[in-house]
Amino acid sequence: MSYIEIDDVDLHYGRQSGAANGAGTLALANATLSIGQNEFIAVVGPSGCGKSTLLKLISGLVKPTRGVVRVGGQSVKKPLKNVGMAFQNSTLLPWRNVRDNVLLPLEIVEPYRSQPRSEAALKRQRADELLATVGLADFGDQMPWQLSGGMQQRAQLCRALIHEPSVLLLDEPFGALDAFTREELWAVLQNLWLTRKCTVVLVTHELREAVYLCDTVYVVSPRPGRVIASRDVPFPRPRTLDMTYQAEFVELVHACRHHIMPGSAA
Amino acid sequence: MKKATVENLAPWVTTLLLLILWQLGVMVFHVENFVLPSPIEAIQQIWANRYALLQHGLATLSTTLVGFAIAVVFGLLLGILVGSFRLVYVSLYPVLIGFNSVPKAALVPVLVIWFGVGSVPAVIAAFLLSFFPVVVNVATGFATVEPELVDVLRVLGATRLDMIVKIGIPRSLPYFFASLKIAITLSFVGSVIAEIVAGNNGIGNVMLIASSNFNVPLVFAALLVVGVMGVGMYAIFAALETRFTAWSVRGSGLEYPTSG
Numbered sequence: 001m002s003y004i005e006i007d008d009v010d011l012h013y014g015r016q017s018g019a020a021n022g023a024g025t026l027a028l029a030n031a032t033l034s035i036g037q038n039e040f041i042a043v044v045g046p047s048g049c050g051k052s053t054l055l056k057l058i059s060g061l062v063k064p065t066r067g068v069v070r071v072g073g074q075s076v077k078k079p080l081k082n083v084g085m086a087f088q089n090s091t092l093l094p095w096r097n098v099r100d101n102v103l104l105p106l107e108i109v110e111p112y113r114s115q116p117r118s119e120a121a122l123k124r125q126r127a128d129e130l131l132a133t134v135g136l137a138d139f140g141d142q143m144p145w146q147l148s149g150g151m152q153q154r155a156q157l158c159r160a161l162i163h164e165p166s167v168l169l170l171d172e173p174f175g176a177l178d179a180f181t182r183e184e185l186w187a188v189l190q191n192l193w194l195t196r197k198c199t200v201v202l203v204t205h206e207l208r209e210a211v212y213l214c215d216t217v218y219v220v221s222p223r224p225g226r227v228i229a230s231r232d233v234p235f236p237r238p239r240t241l242d243m244t245y246q247a248e249f250v251e252l253v254h255a256c257r258h259h260i261m262p263g264s265a266a
Numbered sequence: 267m268k269k270a271t272v273e274n275l276a277p278w279v280t281t282l283l284l285l286i287l288w289q290l291g292v293m294v295f296h297v298e299n300f301v302l303p304s305p306i307e308a309i310q311q312i313w314a315n316r317y318a319l320l321q322h323g324l325a326t327l328s329t330t331l332v333g334f335a336i337a338v339v340f341g342l343l344l345g346i347l348v349g350s351f352r353l354v355y356v357s358l359y360p361v362l363i364g365f366n367s368v369p370k371a372a373l374v375p376v377l378v379i380w381f382g383v384g385s386v387p388a389v390i391a392a393f394l395l396s397f398f399p400v401v402v403n404v405a406t407g408f409a410t411v412e413p414e415l416v417d418v419l420r421v422l423g424a425t426r427l428d429m430i431v432k433i434g435i436p437r438s439l440p441y442f443f444a445s446l447k448i449a450i451t452l453s454f455v456g457s458v459i460a461e462i463v464a465g466n467n468g469i470g471n472v473m474l475i476a477s478s479n480f481n482v483p484l485v486f487a488a489l490l491v492v493g494v495m496g497v498g499m500y501a502i503f504a505a506l507e508t509r510f511t512a513w514s515v516r517g518s519g520l521e522y523p524t525s526g
């Protein structure tokens with residue numbers, strides 16, 4: 001049933017490094033999550049609560065101190081090999097043009113990696129098509145620094161998806177953008193996900209963003225992060241910005257906010 | 267347009283002014299030429315000894331370039347290792363720093379004991395003086411790769427070699443070329459020192475013989491020749507740098523309409 005399972009996981013940073021008297025950081029405690037195949041979930045919580053750590057656990061970049069992480073039924077022991085990732089800051093390679101940046105995963109992931117050079121033209125075409133779907137049709141030949149922040153994030157999404165990963169991990173991908181650009185990109189991301197389904201874990205501290213995009217919102221407490229609530233988002237897709245101002249939507253956002261800051265007036 | 271012309275002329279003008287200042291100083295204070303010759307005397311000496319200086323200059327240039335080439339290859343490889351493997355970094359860095367603190371001139375006599383007089387000690391000295399900046403710069407380029415980028419590649423299943431080839435090397439190229447400009451000038455220092463201490467050839471040797479004959483103008487003539495060669499090589503590597511690492515100086519070269 002569930003594709004990604006996080007089963008009562010603790011993550012303690014800096015314990016192995018010989019720091020005396022239990023120093024180090026307990027970043028995540030008793031984390032339990034279960035994400036269905038092709039589900040889109042969001043993880044929200046205050047800064048430093050272990051959201052990025054959760055993504056690293058899923059992708060196998062860090063090993064749980066306690067508990068098990070399973071992806072596709074397999075216990076994750078080392079970094080997975082076919083995951084798409086995007087971050088808040090642009091990690092495009094400044095020496096490659098946009099198209100070649102998008103093509104990077106195909107140079108690494110099998111089977112694309114060992115395909116003959118004769119496939120190159122097809123791959124280029126594929127990158128261009130993907131760029132076109134995010135509104136970057138004419139930007140393949142540009143260098144990353146010639147793109148605005150929002151466009152760079154579009155390109156980053158393309159790079160994260162070109163190899164059709166089964167898991168897409170997004171770490172505050174729109175966190176550094178202005179509000180208008182961010183809302184534009186919500187639509188872009190929703191569109192990408194609707195046309196090429198994969199399991200998405202979106203980390204964000206924008207509650208509207210979480211509710212707009214996902215099937216389930218998980219709320220994480222301040223450090224040590226614990227999953228303190230989960231809310232299903234029932235609204236039909238494709239969702240629109242107008243919906244975000246409707247009563248049910250606003251209510252759900254407030255409910256999530258209330259989990260994070262119980263004291264604050266809803 | 268005008269600004270570019272000024273910038274192109276500026277270094278020549280500065281050099282000329284310094285030479286004039288030097289000339290005036292020598293004339294005004296009546297400095298004896300066995301203490302400090304005037305630039306005109308030094309240049310006269312260059313002309314008078316043009317064939318010898320050309321021959322010895324080329325000898326110095328070739329030993330320098332051989333030592334430099336070894337330093338570049340060695341420095342690049344070591345820089346990649348130091349930059350991409352933490353254990354290599356931890357175990358080697360103190361040794362490298364310690365080694366770089368040793369005055370290499372002090373090593374030349376030892377090199378002579380091992381390899382005899384001639385161009386071998388000069389090549390080695392050129393190498394020893396110049397590989398360090400290459401190692402440090404390349405390693406810096408590797409070590410400062412954004413951790414998020416490393417994560418993106420690791421979860422695609424990238425190997426160590428993929429990381430080095432696709433990220434590390436292109437990313438450290440600007441650092442590498444910057445280090446070449448420093449390394450080439452240090453190579454000259456190394457080879458000339460070795461030639462002075464133990465050469466039978468080269469500009470350093472010319473200086474040694476000239477100074478033992480109290481021919482100070484010739485010493486300065488030789489110094490000028492080394493300086494000119496150094497600037498020339500520096501210019502070549504600066505040009506290569508702009509050619510190969512244009513992406514790292516964003517915006518320059520490509521003119522985009524600016525608002526206002």
Ligand SMILES: Nc1ncnc2c1ncn2[C@@H]1O[C@H](COP(=O)(O)OP(=O)(O)O)[C@@H](O)[C@H]1O
Pocket residue numbers: 013014025026027046047048049050051052053054223
């Ligand atoms: N590599 C690390 N070593 C030690 N502590 C870390 C490391 N990465 C994160 N932490 C700590 O773990 C906690 C959670 O970090 P993180 O997962 O990045 O939080 P978030 O993404 O929610 O802001 C923070 O207190 C952070 O300082």
Ligand SMILES: [Mg+2]
Pocket residue numbers: 051052053171
């Ligand atoms: Mg984070």
